[in-house]
Amino acid sequence: MYQVVVVNARTSEGTFASPGGVFNISALHNDTILFTASGFAVKKVCLHDSAFKDHYSIIVKLDSLHMSLAEVKVYPVKSLREIDESKDRLGEKHNTDRYANTHALTSPINYLFERFNSMEQSKRKVEELADEQQKRQVLKDLFHLYIKNDIINLDDSQFETFIDYLNFSDNFIRTATDYELLMAIKYKYEAFENANSYYQAPAKHK
Numbered sequence: 001m002y003q004v005v006v007v008n009a010r011t012s013e014g015t016f017a018s019p020g021g022v023f024n025i026s027a028l029h030n031d032t033i034l035f036t037a038s039g040f041a042v043k044k045v046c047l048h049d050s051a052f053k054d055h056y057s058i059i060v061k062l063d064s065l066h067m068s069l070a071e072v073k074v075y076p077v078k079s080l081r082e083i084d085e086s087k088d089r090l091g092e093k094h095n096t097d098r099y100a101n102t103h104a105l106t107s108p109i110n111y112l113f114e115r116f117n118s119m120e121q122s123k124r125k126v127e128e129l130a131d132e133q134q135k136r137q138v139l140k141d142l143f144h145l146y147i148k149n150d151i152i153n154l155d156d157s158q159f160e161t162f163i164d165y166l167n168f169s170d171n172f173i174r175t176a177t178d179y180e181l182l183m184a185i186k187y188k189y190e191a192f193e194n195a196n197s198y199y200q201a202p203a204k205h206k
Contacts (some may be wrong), residue, residue: 003016003017003037003038004017004036004037005035005036005102006023006025006033006035006167008025008026008027008033008034009032009033009044010027010031010032013025013026029045029047029048029052030046030048032044032045032046033045033046035060035062036062037062039066040062040063040064041062041064041065041066043060043061043062043063043065045058045060063077075150077141077144077145078141080145080178082141083141083145084178086137086138086141087138087174089134090134090138090174091131091170091171091174095178126150131170134165135168135170135173136160139159139163139166139168139173139185140159140163142181142185143159143162143185146182146185146186151182151186152185152186152189154189160191162188162189163186165188165192166185166188168184170186171202
């Protein structure tokens with residue numbers, strides 16, 4: 001049973017209802033009595049419109065509170081080992097050429113077909129886009145790790161812009177040591193923050 005508080009609004013005197021919800025309080029005919037409990041809205045009761053009596057017996061029903069909270073995004077922070085495994089896969093593109101071993105001089109027709117065929121070009125483009133998406137995800141995972149360790153302080157909405165600002169190649173991300181990558185991103189972040197000084201970095205919530 002919730003602990004119900006009963007208060008006379010005029011005198012500010014109050015009492016607690018018993019575990020069964022029963023209470024007694026003194027009040028004038030025009031007084032307003034307030035009822036509340038943890039998790040429930042305040043209920044006001046005034047009997048000035050009722051016939052005058054020495055005692056009143058009433059039943060008060062409290063309404064539970066319903067609060068709408070702002071959306072909170074929770075991202076799992078990957079370990080450096082997990083991020084390194086993703087880094088190692090950068091730049092891997094499946095060979096979409098059906099004539100991969102065909103030399104331009106020995107079979108020029110087949111070679112030219114692969115080079116200019118629109119379907120084959122589309123396949124290669126898909127591979128390139130997938131690799132770009134993977135690179136951006138690796139960098140975002142690093143950002144979350146760096147933010148958690150107070151190395152940088154970016155808002156999620158800044159990630160895409162900052163990745164474009166970094167302009168890191170697959171090869172650099174894949175071959176750089178963890179320290180080299182950290183220092184490069186930290187250096188770029190400081191320059192990025194200075195260039196966007198109008199942008200106020202979000203406060204960290206611990």
